[in-house]
Amino acid sequence: MIWKRQIPILIVTIVGWITLLGWFIDQPDIQEFVNDDATQWFDILASFAIILGALNLIKLQVQKILYQKPGWIYSVVAVMGFLFAITAGFFVKGVDDSVAQWGAHVTTDGTLFKWMFDYMFSPMSATMFSLLAFFVASASYRAFRIRNFEATLLLVSGIIIMVGRVPIGSVISSWFVMYLIVLSAGIYINVWKKDMNTTFVFVAVGISIVTIAGFMYGWPIDKPGIFYLPAIQEWIYYYPNVAGARSIMIGIGLGIFATSIRYILGIERSYIGE
């Protein structure tokens, strides 16, 4: 039990304290351990552990093929890909030693491994990444559906940010936006009061005020600034957005700190299955 419980906790505590206090101690050996050695140890461990992962992967895929479980044909592709990558990485370079030595062959043009990387792996990764564009569209559609006040706020700020960031946003006059606001408010008044006369008076007065103000000030495209889309989007982006993001960051930082302290002091032991 001592090897499964006490020793791991002791290692976590000692290394945790050294790493934490290393930030405050001006001593080259400790700095070197914190910045280089500890991370290199982790990398070495992870490199050995990859064998476990690879064995697990191949075991499961071969089992699927042998027992012909549903979707076993995909496992055939996985196993073939695995074997091909190993062959290209360790056994067949595809070029002479004069072109590329073993080791350098993974990045040299013309080798089998590089061919596999450029013409199979990269396009497939790019395909998965490109799916993101469609998923963003479907997720945005769902998020922007007007269901409640928050969703409406999200929709309005989303439109302002999108339009305000593209060239067409800067040619939309702030007076046009003001007319739009008057008309939108008119819709709201109509829904609220359900009286056509009130709505008509509201919209007529609103449009008149905007028109008179426009003639008085000469219809400048970017004045008043609070109705100019690029200015509004900049304000949303740099103030409410940053404030919200920072509040989340503070919470995350405290969460990480509290969690780390719990590990270092041995209060939280779930990571060793306790």
Add this chain to the structure above:
Amino acid sequence: MKDKQFWLVTGIIAFIFLLYWIMGHPYLYEDRIVMLITMFLMGSTLMYNVRYAQMGGEFYLRPIPGLKAVEEAVGRSTEMGRPILYVPGIQDMDQVETVAGVIVLGHVAKMTARYETSLNVPVSRSIVMKAAREACRESYMIEGRPDMFNEDMVHYLTDDQFAYAAGVNGIMVREKPAACMYMGKFYAESLILAETGNSIGAIQIAGTASQAQIPFFVTACDYTLIGEEFFAASAYLSKKPELIGGVRGQDMIKAAVIVTIIFSIIIMTLYDNTGIGFDVSKLLTIR
């Protein structure tokens, strides 16, 4: 640790530090002293609350819908006879979010053992695979169902980000899990996973501290644990007093941070406009 032992250890540490300080505190980065003191204060607040909880102090914990939904999701999967898919992020155990994800996995595994529901945990790092297996094994043992534990319920897919996303998507589309949980560190694959989960009609719960991915999860998942809620998940699910005490300590520190920000703004405004006071940003800036 008993009260006497605790104060003895605290006293010894304080005495050693005092001695070190009197000796001229060699090797100490003096310009980081404010941060060191803040860290000790924060640590002490956490420890105070942990000990208070251990001694029987009771706290109110705000209910978090996302954590309540975990049991609901397991129950739904049981009723539908479909598995639960748990994704502990795409990073290694050197990320605290991955560790938190593995801890939450332990709690989820306890529930699946209790409800006799199958659990599928595809991982993208070998070390995470080993850690997640241990967490699941212990959970099944604790629940008295070691027979239900199968090593291959936690299995490795690949280290590559989009290959992993493709692998998990394939599992989702083929096995149609009733519940998908994403707890850990995520990057661009978050939306690919969550949207696929949404398309198969699974109940989805996400938890991450990856700030850029939170909006995607909020949009595509039924429940999302945002930032600190995710780190508090272990305390909520385990209901262990020492962990709950830590959450309370965290909230007290947060309140202190808010007060510090407000006072700093006032002091800074006064200093900038009237010259009264001092430049508080110099004191608080991390060097």
